[in-house]
Amino acid sequence: MPAEPSIDTPRHLFEAYERLAAGPTRPIAGGTDVMVAITGELGPIPKRMLDLSRIEELRGISLEDGSLVLGARTTYTEIRRSALCREHLPALVEAAATIGAAQIQNRGTLGGNIANASPAGDTLPILLAADAVILVGGQRGEREVPADDFFISYRKTALAPDELILHVRFPLPRGRELRFRKVGTRRAQAISKVVMALAWEDFGSTGWTNVRVALGSVAATPIRAHATEAVLDGAHPTPEVADRAAETLAGELQPIDDVRSTADYRRMVSARILHRLLRDAGGW
Amino acid sequence: MPTRTLTPGGGVTERALVIDPGQRIPGRAAGFPLRREGPAKLTGVAKYTDDLVFPGAWYGITIRSTEARAKLIAIEPDPDVDWSKVVIATAADIPGDNIVASIKDDQPVLVPIGGEIRHHAEPVALLAAPDRETLRRLKGRIKLVTEPLRPVFDPEQSEHVFAHYDVKAGDLALGFAGADLIVEGTYRVGHQEQLYIENNAMIAVPGEDGGIIIHGSLQCPYYVHTALKRALRLTPVQARVIQEETGGGFGGKEEYPSMIALHASLLALKAKRPVRMIYDRHEDISATTKRHPAIVRHRTGVTKDGLLVAQDIEVVMDGGAYCTLTPVVLSRGVLHAGGPYRCPNVRLRGRATRTNTPPNGAFRGFGAPQTEFAAEMQLNRIAERLGMSPAELRRRNVYRLSDTTPTGQVLKESVAGEEVLEQALGASHFERIRERTAREASERRGAGIVPPDPLRSHDRRTANGIGLALAWHGAGFTGSGEVYLASVASVELTADGRLRVLTANTEMGQGTKTVFPQMVANELGVPVDWVEYAPQDTAEVLDSGPTVASRTVMVVGGLVILAARKLKAEVEARHAGVPFHEAFRDDARANGATRIDQQFEPYPGVEFDDATYTGDAYPAFGWAAAVASVEVDLDTAEVFVRDVIAVDDVGKVIHPILCEGQVEGGTLQAVGYATIEEMKLHDGKYLNDRLATYLIPTALDAPHIRAILVEAPFSGAPHGAKGVGELPMDVAAPAVVAAIHDATGVWIHELPATPERILAAMHEPGLIGVMERPS
Amino acid sequence: MSAYRFLVNGSPAQVDVPGMRRLLDVLREELGLTGTKEGCGEGECGACSVLLDGQVVDACLVPVCQVEGRIVRTVEGLSLAARERGDLDTLQEAFLDHGAAQCGICTPGMLMAARAYLDAGGGPDDGAIREAIAGNLCRCTGYTKIVDAIAAVATPLD
Numbered sequence A: 001m002p003a004e005p006s007i008d009t010p011r012h013l014f015e016a017y018e019r020l021a022a023g024p025t026r027p028i029a030g031g032t033d034v035m036v037a038i039t040g041e042l043g044p045i046p047k048r049m050l051d052l053s054r055i056e057e058l059r060g061i062s063l064e065d066g067s068l069v070l071g072a073r074t075t076y077t078e079i080r081r082s083a084l085c086r087e088h089l090p091a092l093v094e095a096a097a098t099i100g101a102a103q104i105q106n107r108g109t110l111g112g113n114i115a116n117a118s119p120a121g122d123t124l125p126i127l128l129a130a131d132a133v134i135l136v137g138g139q140r141g142e143r144e145v146p147a148d149d150f151f152i153s154y155r156k157t158a159l160a161p162d163e164l165i166l167h168v169r170f171p172l173p174r175g176r177e178l179r180f181r182k183v184g185t186r187r188a189q190a191i192s193k194v195v196m197a198l199a200w201e202d203f204g205s206t207g208w209t210n211v212r213v214a215l216g217s218v219a220a221t222p223i224r225a226h227a228t229e230a231v232l233d234g235a236h237p238t239p240e241v242a243d244r245a246a247e248t249l250a251g252e253l254q255p256i257d258d259v260r261s262t263a264d265y266r267r268m269v270s271a272r273i274l275h276r277l278l279r280d281a282g283g284w
Numbered sequence B: 001m002p003t004r005t006l007t008p009g010g011g012v013t014e015r016a017l018v019i020d021p022g023q024r025i026p027g028r029a030a031g032f033p034l035r036r037e038g039p040a041k042l043t044g045v046a047k048y049t050d051d052l053v054f055p056g057a058w059y060g061i062t063i064r065s066t067e068a069r070a071k072l073i074a075i076e077p078d079p080d081v082d083w084s085k086v087v088i089a090t091a092a093d094i095p096g097d098n099i100v101a102s103i104k105d106d107q108p109v110l111v112p113i114g115g116e117i118r119h120h121a122e123p124v125a126l127l128a129a130p131d132r133e134t135l136r137r138l139k140g141r142i143k144l145v146t147e148p149l150r151p152v153f154d155p156e157q158s159e160h161v162f163a164h165y166d167v168k169a170g171d172l173a174l175g176f177a178g179a180d181l182i183v184e185g186t187y188r189v190g191h192q193e194q195l196y197i198e199n200n201a202m203i204a205v206p207g208e209d210g211g212i213i214i215h216g217s218l219q220c221p222y223y224v225h226t227a228l229k230r231a232l233r234l235t236p237v238q239a240r241v242i243q244e245e246t247g248g249g250f251g252g253k254e255e256y257p258s259m260i261a262l263h264a265s266l267l268a269l270k271a272k273r274p275v276r277m278i279y280d281r282h283e284d285i286s287a288t289t290k291r292h293p294a295i296v297r298h299r300t301g302v303t304k305d306g307l308l309v310a311q312d313i314e315v316v317m318d319g320g321a322y323c324t325l326t327p328v329v330l331s332r333g334v335l336h337a338g339g340p341y342r343c344p345n346v347r348l349r350g351r352a353t354r355t356n357t358p359p360n361g362a363f364r365g366f367g368a369p370q371t372e373f374a375a376e377m378q379l380n381r382i383a384e385r386l387g388m389s390p391a392e393l394r395r396r397n398v399y400r401l402s403d404t405t406p407t408g409q410v411l412k413e414s415v416a417g418e419e420v421l422e423q424a425l426g427a428s429h430f431e432r433i434r435e436r437t438a439r440e441a442s443e444r445r446g447a448g449i450v451p452p453d454p455l456r457s458h459d460r461r462t463a464n465g466i467g468l469a470l471a472w473h474g475a476g477f478t479g480s481g482e483v484y485l486a487s488v489a490s491v492e493l494t495a496d497g498r499l500r501v502l503t504a505n506t507e508m509g510q511g512t513k514t515v516f517p518q519m520v521a522n523e524l525g526v527p528v529d530w531v532e533y534a535p536q537d538t539a540e541v542l543d544s545g546p547t548v549a550s551r552t553v554m555v556v557g558g559l560v561i562l563a564a565r566k567l568k569a570e571v572e573a574r575h576a577g578v579p580f581h582e583a584f585r586d587d588a589r590a591n592g593a594t595r596i597d598q599q600f601e602p603y604p605g606v607e608f609d610d611a612t613y614t615g616d617a618y619p620a621f622g623w624a625a626a627v628a629s630v631e632v633d634l635d636t637a638e639v640f641v642r643d644v645i646a647v648d649d650v651g652k653v654i655h656p657i658l659c660e661g662q663v664e665g666g667t668l669q670a671v672g673y674a675t676i677e678e679m680k681l682h683d684g685k686y687l688n689d690r691l692a693t694y695l696i697p698t699a700l701d702a703p704h705i706r707a708i709l710v711e712a713p714f715s716g717a718p719h720g721a722k723g724v725g726e727l728p729m730d731v732a733a734p735a736v737v738a739a740i741h742d743a744t745g746v747w748i749h750e751l752p753a754t755p756e757r758i759l760a761a762m763h764e765p766g767l768i769g770v771m772e773r774p775s
Numbered sequence C: 001m002s003a004y005r006f007l008v009n010g011s012p013a014q015v016d017v018p019g020m021r022r023l024l025d026v027l028r029e030e031l032g033l034t035g036t037k038e039g040c041g042e043g044e045c046g047a048c049s050v051l052l053d054g055q056v057v058d059a060c061l062v063p064v065c066q067v068e069g070r071i072v073r074t075v076e077g078l079s080l081a082a083r084e085r086g087d088l089d090t091l092q093e094a095f096l097d098h099g100a101a102q103c104g105i106c107t108p109g110m111l112m113a114a115r116a117y118l119d120a121g122g123g124p125d126d127g128a129i130r131e132a133i134a135g136n137l138c139r140c141t142g143y144t145k146i147v148d149a150i151a152a153v154a155t156p157l158d
Helices: A013-021 A034-039 A076-081 A083-088 A090-098 A102-107 A110-116 A124-129 A226-232 A239-252 A263-282 B038-043 B132-141 B172-177 B221-232 B256-271 B281-287 B326-335 B368-386 B390-397 B417-428 B430-446 B481-485 B512-524 B552-574 B580-591 B656-675 B727-744 B755-762 C023-030 C080-084 C090-098 C107-119 C126-132 C144-154
Strands: A006-008 A026-028 A048-051 A061-064 A067-071 A133-138 A141-146 A151-153 A164-171 A176-184 A192-202 A208-216 B058-064 B070-077 B087-089 B123-129 B142-148 B161-169 B181-189 B201-206 B212-216 B239-243 B275-278 B294-302 B308-318 B346-353 B462-474 B488-493 B499-502 B531-533 B594-599 B621-633 B639-649 B704-710 B770-772 C002-008 C011-017 C049-052 C055-058 C071-073
Touching: A013 A048, A013 A133, A013 A164, A026 A034, A061 A083, A067 A083, A076 A090, A076 A102, A083 A090, A090 A124, A090 A176, A090 A192, A102 C055, A102 C107, A110 A124, A110 A164, A124 A176, A124 A192, A124 A208, A176 A263, A192 A263, A208 A226, A226 A239, A239 A263, A263 B755, B038 C090, B038 C107, B058 B132, B058 B256, B058 B281, B070 B123, B087 B256, B123 B132, B123 B142, B123 B256, B132 B142, B161 B326, B172 B294, B172 B308, B181 B368, B201 B256, B212 B221, B212 B256, B221 B239, B221 B256, B256 B275, B294 B368, B308 B326, B308 B368, B326 B346, B326 B368, B368 B390, B368 B462, B368 B727, B390 B417, B390 B462, B417 B430, B417 B462, B417 B621, B417 B639, B417 B704, B430 B462, B430 B727, B462 B727, B488 B552, B488 B580, B499 B512, B512 B531, B512 B552, B512 B580, B552 B580, B552 B594, B580 B594, B621 B656, B621 B727, B639 B656, B639 B727, B656 B704, B656 B727, B656 C144, B727 B755, C011 C023, C023 C049, C049 C107, C055 C107, C090 C107, C090 C144, C107 C126, C107 C144, C126 C144
Parallel strands: A006 A048, A026 A048, B058 B275, B212 B239, B308 B346, B499 B531, B639 B704, C002 C071
Antiparallel strands: A061 A067, A067 A164, A133 A141, A133 A164, A176 A192, A192 A208, B058 B123, B070 B142, B087 B123, B161 B346, B181 B294, B181 B770, B201 B212, B201 B275, B294 B308, B462 B621, B488 B499, B488 B594, B621 B639, C002 C011, C049 C055, C049 C071
């Protein structure tokens, strides 16, 4: 039986803020990461915990001013079933479908995936590629943090100890395309070896703009591959461009060997799946 | 759906059926008894060990080493902790021998002070407390003072040999001299975890007689019984072992439960109350036995017509830190190393050595999956060199009736290698699909796609492949094993008119509780639910041997049938002319109980010489073929095994649904072994010792498995059955790896064939030397 | 310690335990519902699957404070009506007929995942069934007979 720290279950955000301000407190939403950490005693056991499961302000999926806004407590199952997500952000729906299996998708939340900040977090490259903005809040007020600035170092984020993730805003620029690819050890219940999101806007003759290449499981945090983006920006997805982008990506990444895969494999496969996405986009 | 009546005992009123010998099983066979304990399992009523409640019971845990090799200087409980409310047990508390009884007396129950820690996660001390929170708090407060010693991790470098064998037939030099082609290859397989979904669990209850009653998840009650008597110095009556509902074993609960039962017992005796020793998954993977890793080297001579003329095979197995069952695992591995093929000149050498990793032990297949993977890889590579179909090469070499094996065993009957091969080829359309995949591969090559640039995708994203493998599996124990065991199984008509089967053979999912009553009911001519199956409790049943080696239905099932026949004859003799089913209740009223204890008698004509390692290594062999179809993602080398046709000759199908269940489950374990299951080690510690990191196939990863059962009966057993449990485990892995080769053009000579290895091989071909004889 | 109240298999339950206690432990130890099994304690094997407000979840990952006021269904409640007649429900019956339970330790969780799938209107499609039970590891069956059993129940009768 695992440790059982004390836990509060506030109904409203302001109550949650009060508790967070009172001292070190570990929030728990769907519990799919936190409960594993506590059960397996992976790291120190928190002294106090905060149950977010009753806070309705953290729920909901809506379209606001041209952005798709998802409450932090939105589960993967809700993402998969959401007509708005399917219409405006199908890549996120695809990513949600690759996480765990039904049991995890029913409980795990988008906010939890972000706060846990695993380098292998499956939705995180999509946040980076989609220029998502994370709204965080606490007693000191609310602030928006671009996803790009959120993941600071291994499992360390821009979230202060007294803050909660409230929602995630995905801007939906016209003409933007977003693709997702996950490579895992098996077809369900697998932590990724490589996860990739590729975004671009295409207005015809000028080539691709606002290209984003974001990856998970290849560095200490989810990352963007800026040099590769530079190769693709202003270009068309031709075979030559794809070759150059793949080579650049392979040169740019510095993955590691770990229990799930090898550095060589991750580097090679990242290049190949990018090449594949570009081939599909170019239609050659 | 057939109508039937559920009875309170969970049995089902239905006529037991047995299919005629040689008859194929046409799909779903209705009319066989349903799983006896099925309703209890399906409603949550079935009690597994951790489900049992013992008022006042404490919880026990094991304090384990954190080094691969060290001298234990001291065990130091933190002086700032009040230890008076808990119990600590060390080697000093062991009343008898500090030995977990097994083949060799090398494994201690707990490492003694001054003794040597030989592997990471080795048990050193035990701690029991009234609640788990206390245990969680205190377990880190017992310090082990040690002096590090230099560990050995490479089995080929180890100088400590647990066992070695050298089997010779014919003249190897002559054989190679007559070969047109000599092919060499080295193949490796890693650790595999049994991964029963129920973790190890054991509860020890102090008996009033100073003894111990064990309730546990285990395969072999009498193994535990023997271990208790030895280490706790108990009489046979003082040691009592009761198997509770067991959530899978696969060999993983063959020998290790003895250790856990001893630990729970030591704490229970000291705390004077029941102690629960329930492993969590992390502990179970970290500390308990795995399938032996192996390195297998082949040198094979063949004629240009594809006939094997010389096989020189060397097997090295990594035994881990203690002997456990290693000599027997190695023996089976060596005896199966040539594969199911005739070859006049053979040398099979094997040795198993000690390393400073957790001990390896029994796992479905027991040495054969390791060496038969290598044998099949070797054969496929020979076929490739000869430009011959892998099916044709097998057809030309597979054992036939009257052939002789390397131990000099003449295959006098029950030889079905050709049959399973042809069935698998036919059902899978092997040659037709192979032509198609070859065409697809040549189109890819024509487009300059394979081998691909390391950093590019190519215009086909996936490639299909098909692969074939053939295997044999010695039925029951190796050599004279059964003769030494002298198992006893019983059938009883009780004084109150009930019919009972009594054996020590356990149900762990495979169907013992269903098929034993079925077989007895069939003999006695009574409905199957009239026959009870006595609990696996050493106070109730005699030792009918362990539930291992696919021997339950074959060997013990045979005893049970013979016992039933004798009971029927005795009763009917007392009631001239009245059939048993009408007479037995009157008989019990008039004459009281009648119990037949049937002891194993050597199968006629089966002889093995342990000293020379010659003769009939097994009473008979089961034969299996598998054809696997895979789809490989050429970008990532991810392998999806789509279909497996698994054809298994089991001698006699007793219960088609349960039998198919064994084939399907064994096949998937082999697919996992082939593709994703891998223990990774660092300094002798398993790195992926959790379910998030040691992965087995999910339903989405599992292929569609079509089981085809073949019956080539073994005349020594009254029913003809040869066992089924292990057979499918031997054959699917090499079939999958052959299919990966068919799809990608690369041979992966080390299991598992991970995408990492496949991708590396695709860009560095020709890893295995092939040598042609100068002509 | 707090008192938590919820419905289990149609009956009200109240437990006085720490809020972070796992639903799995509450079911097994406070309520004596040992049909729900522990296989890994970290949401990988699905042996502890139960329905929480009709959704399948791993009971090892649910703190009991999150169950307050909600509806839990376990394997013991799968066939309440049928069991009063000493019988199995159609899904359990199909598992028994098809040989879908072997060692039985994954079976309760597997049944709950299948129940959630069927209750959500899932059909006999092989791929959809496999996805629905992908969070439930079975080491005995190779899944074939489990998928067959669920498909048999999901197939509409003409």
